[in-house]
Amino acid sequence: MQQSGVAGGRGCAVFPLLGVLFFQGVYIVLSLEIHADAHVRGYVGEKIKLKCTFKSTSDVTDKLTIDWTYRPPSSSRTVSIFHYQSFQYPTTAGTFRDRISWVGNVYKGDASISISNPTIKDNGTFSCAVKNPPDVHHNIPMTELTVTERGFGTMLSSVALLSILVFVPSAMVVALLLVRMGRKAAGLKKRSRSGYKKSSIEVSDDTDQEEEDACMVRLCIRCAECLDSDYEETY
Numbered sequence: 001m002q003q004s005g006v007a008g009g010r011g012c013a014v015f016p017l018l019g020v021l022f023f024q025g026v027y028i029v030l031s032l033e034i035h036a037d038a039h040v041r042g043y044v045g046e047k048i049k050l051k052c053t054f055k056s057t058s059d060v061t062d063k064l065t066i067d068w069t070y071r072p073p074s075s076s077r078t079v080s081i082f083h084y085q086s087f088q089y090p091t092t093a094g095t096f097r098d099r100i101s102w103v104g105n106v107y108k109g110d111a112s113i114s115i116s117n118p119t120i121k122d123n124g125t126f127s128c129a130v131k132n133p134p135d136v137h138h139n140i141p142m143t144e145l146t147v148t149e150r151g152f153g154t155m156l157s158s159v160a161l162l163s164i165l166v167f168v169p170s171a172m173v174v175a176l177l178l179v180r181m182g183r184k185a186a187g188l189k190k191r192s193r194s195g196y197k198k199s200s201i202e203v204s205d206d207t208d209q210e211e212e213d214a215c216m217v218r219l220c221i222r223c224a225e226c227l228d229s230d231y232e233e234t235y
Contacts, residue, residue, distance in 0.1 A: 031057045031058070031134075031135040031137060032054060032055070032056045032130065032132055033138065034052065034054045034111075034128060034129070034130050034138055034139055034140065034141055035054070036050070036053075036128050036143050037050075037051050037143055039144050040144070040145050040146070042118050042145065042146070042147050043148060043150040044118060044119055044147060044150070046150070047115065047117075048145070048147070050068070050114065050145070052068075052111040052141070053109050053111065053112075054109050054111055054130045057135060058132055058135050060106050060107055062086045063132070064130070064131065064133075065083070065084065066084035066104070066130050068082040068100075068127065068128055069081065069126070069127045069129070070124055070125070070127075071124055071126075073123055073124050078127070081126075082102070084102065084104075088102040095121060096115070099117055099118075100114070100116075101113060101116065111128055111130055118147045124145060125144055126143045126145055127140055127142055127143070128143070
């Protein structure tokens, strides 16, 4: 059994799988079910999506409303940060001003929003409420948001992954070039001992091969330069 809020009352038991609500001693079949992530983690400065989906027994109309609220960790007071009814109405005041964006689609049962440039001060509890008259009985899921600084270990792991993606293929190309050059040198040495002279066709093939090898070397150097630039941007 999951304890959750409900539109029009408090302290109500909800059975999500059965779509049944126990309210004031009466079992009510939920005509509108809402689901959201219980916990969301994000990083300072990186956009965060707060996912919320719903299922309604009635068709979506212009009467459908969506309300997102926020409650700080050390407070019992909630504030409205987003309202939807045919149009999007993000908050125009407070710390979330100009940072809330609509990323949902009511016709697909999606009531999600996103937060731009999040900070540690955004930590707290977010609630998603949807009403689609005549569907009025529903649960109100809570999402706990935790925003932290992206640590050195996380950045290091990203750089390590990028290094693997760039250096491994480059190392393989270099190894193949070295093997090819070694075989070529051994062949030339053997031919010089036997007094062998190349034909004009073989000379042309060798020139083409040298150009291909030089091209591969330049490609490896370019990959290394890209890695260096990405590493500098990361830090």
